[in-house]
Amino acid sequence: MTIQTAGNPHGPMRRKEREITERAEIDAILASEKVMHLALCADNMPFLVPVFYAYNGTALYFHSAPAGSKIDILKRNDRVCFEVSAYYGVIEDERACDFEAHHRTVIGTGRAVFVEDEAEKVAALDQIVALFTKTNFTYSPRKLAHTTVIRIDIDQIKGKSHGFPKT
Template identity: 65%
Template sequence: MHPHGPMRRKERQITEMAEIADILKLGKVMNIALSDDNVPFTVPVFYAYDGKAVYFHSSLAGTKIAIMKKNSKICFSVSLDNGHLESDKACDFEAKHRTVIGFGNAVFVEDEAEKTKALDLIVALFTDKKFEYPANSLRGTAVIRIDIESVKGKKHGI
């Protein structure tokens, strides 16, 4: 069974793709979940969304790179407006959030123009400055594109 089954709390589901896209565009940190021979691995990464795919960068080696080379299936999540809603009862506290969870395939970007575009999108989350990427830096940086297969959004307390 695919993890994106029906949402239990339908009143919290975000049904408009434009709202899901807004959350993906506003976030800066995404958690990715990978699996290596049925052993889960999760890590936060800086990312950017271009309206079609999600991009993040990494060194060329390490645990996440090794896992993605063996298994390109990836789950990702972005959560904004985190906080809580208080209650007079301990068990009635609730999370305040807008969250997107998606599934897709990790693709290692080799095309220099696409790699540069992705890095520009990520850098633009933090500064208006424009940068050049020396050829040796581009060769030494992995850029991964997540081709999204499915995505869901949920919100509460917003």
């Protein structure tokens, strides 16, 4: 996985002063947030959905029911784009069109993989659940069978920040 390179569908960052160039900062954003916007495409029609996710340092995981629009699309096209943002408020200006968002954002592309290995599936679910509670759970075989876990193997990633001092 690389930080943004040529060929990324989003191209190079126009506002270089806002680009996050340190991988550790991108990882910290992915590790600290809970909601990822996942963009899929089927038959030239875009599909965007927010999902709760977990990040293990190399891949993103989310869970789903075993059927539905996103599952149908992913079975036909495993290419995805994802976005995670941390929003900290508005930076006001005296001119209306010069307001800015105080934020950090990560955008990337990758491939979705349906997780079949039970140990990997449980580890991903544990990581997602840990975002919301300190309670440890066990998953019944029935529940595991009816829960789909998807791993996003990240190909490219880039970050943008505004309203923070440069490190």
